[in-house]
Amino acid sequence: MSTVQVDTPGGSYPIHIAAGRLDLLAQSLPADATAIALVSNPTVAAHYGQRALAALKSTGKRVVHIELPDGEAHKNWQTLNLIFDDLLQNRLDRKAVLVALGGGVIGDMGGFAASCYMRGIRFVQVPTTLLAQVDSSVGGKTGINHPLGKNMVGAFYQPVAVEIDTDVLATLPAREISAGLAEVIKYGLIIDADFFVWCEQNVAALRALDPQAITYAIQRSCELKAYVVSQDERESGLRAILNFGHTFGHAIEAGLGYGEWLHGEAVGCGMVQAAELSALALGLSPASVERVRALVQAIGCPIQPPGMAVERWLELMQVDKKTEGGQLRFVLLPEIGQARFVAADPEALRSVLEKSAVARV
Numbered sequence: 001m002s003t004v005q006v007d008t009p010g011g012s013y014p015i016h017i018a019a020g021r022l023d024l025l026a027q028s029l030p031a032d033a034t035a036i037a038l039v040s041n042p043t044v045a046a047h048y049g050q051r052a053l054a055a056l057k058s059t060g061k062r063v064v065h066i067e068l069p070d071g072e073a074h075k076n077w078q079t080l081n082l083i084f085d086d087l088l089q090n091r092l093d094r095k096a097v098l099v100a101l102g103g104g105v106i107g108d109m110g111g112f113a114a115s116c117y118m119r120g121i122r123f124v125q126v127p128t129t130l131l132a133q134v135d136s137s138v139g140g141k142t143g144i145n146h147p148l149g150k151n152m153v154g155a156f157y158q159p160v161a162v163e164i165d166t167d168v169l170a171t172l173p174a175r176e177i178s179a180g181l182a183e184v185i186k187y188g189l190i191i192d193a194d195f196f197v198w199c200e201q202n203v204a205a206l207r208a209l210d211p212q213a214i215t216y217a218i219q220r221s222c223e224l225k226a227y228v229v230s231q232d233e234r235e236s237g238l239r240a241i242l243n244f245g246h247t248f249g250h251a252i253e254a255g256l257g258y259g260e261w262l263h264g265e266a267v268g269c270g271m272v273q274a275a276e277l278s279a280l281a282l283g284l285s286p287a288s289v290e291r292v293r294a295l296v297q298a299i300g301c302p303i304q305p306p307g308m309a310v311e312r313w314l315e316l317m318q319v320d321k322k323t324e325g326g327q328l329r330f331v332l333l334p335e336i337g338q339a340r341f342v343a344a345d346p347e348a349l350r351s352v353l354e355k356s357a358v359a360r361v
């Protein structure tokens with residue numbers, strides 16, 4: 001088993017990574033937990049609910065299973081309230097522990113519910129998608145969507161542990177693996193050029209879920225994310241680099257309608273656009289832009305943005321949380337492995353966006 005330690009002002013906790021961790025969930029529960037709420041959805045529960053419940057019940061504590069509807073469309077107040085309903089109906093007290101078993105949607109909602117219930121109860125992340133294992137379960141961003149913007153309501157709230165069972169990826173559709181790999185290669189692009197090269201060399205093994213390759217990719221991603229969030233938990237500086245490709249990606253998701261492209265797919269394509277903008281704004285070399293495009297394509301994510309008029313792109317991008325005083329800001333790369341957070345040069349941005357406007361006709 002590998003362990004990655006996360007240390008932030010809001011909490012310190014281990015990330016355990018190994019095949020079969022699901023059966024050992026009891027190990028990560030605080031000894032003084034009065035009860036456990038397992039939060040999941042029918043898709044994940046059908047595969048892993050019984051094993052998770054058996055592991056949690058082995059503690060001898062009362063376990064309540066809360067099933068939420070599956071999908072990004074349900075990441076909202078109504079679904080969040082279902083968690084509070086069950087916690088209250090079952091009289092869980094403030095020493096209860098919430099266990100979020102699922103992808104990023106369940107993790108974000110479960111964590112947000114834990115941050116609010118009785119002003120905060122402890123929670124454990126058990127991420128079951130690759131994207132959640134390498135990104136969303138680590139670092140304490142929790143929340144829900146609002147009709148006017150994605151992830152616009154939430155809290156920074158750290159789990160007490162993250163339990164990653166690499167075996168659960170076996171049931172994940174190939175498209176979800178590709179989406180998760182987009183976040184993996186993001187770490188190489190923003191902070192670790194050697195890891196980017198390693199991803200280039202191991203892309204086939206990663207897509208095939210070769211146990212050694214995928215475990216290393218998860219571990220390295222978690223180490224890099226742990227480093228960033230321990231420097232800047234609340235995103236007042238460095239943490240913004242984790243949003244590389246996301247300003248374009250969020251515009252794609254919102255413009256097409258959530259669910260049309262997966263979040264990771266939109267981020268993958270957004271990273272290609274951000275690399276093109278980096279070339280114009282910071283002099284990223286054409287060869288490096290080509291490497292980004294080639295690897296995004298090789299992991300199975302789209303590289304051609306959807307055709308939208310430039311004004312529509314700009315309108316959608318204004319909702320981004322990185323916007324300050326109405327000015328768009330982007331994470332860009334002077335070279336692979338280094339990131340800078342800069343205000344957009346409007347001419348360069350238009351030039352990148354015009355490409356996708358042209359692709360529309």
Ligand code: NAD
Nearest residue numbers: 043070103104105106128129131132135136141168171172
């Ligand atoms: P998701 O949670 O919707 O999961 C994708 C699909 O896979 C769902 O249908 C789910 O039920 C299913 N699934 C999950 N595990 C499975 C398994 N092992 N086998 C078979 N099916 C499985 O999507 P996601 O990509 O995991 O997460 C996306 C969400 O994460 C978005 O809401 C995004 O905003 C959020 N996010 C949060 C952060 C953060 O830092 N908190 C970072 C990145 C993304």
Ligand code: GLY
Nearest residue numbers: 135139141239242
């Ligand atoms: N996924 C971006 C972050 O955690 O900050």
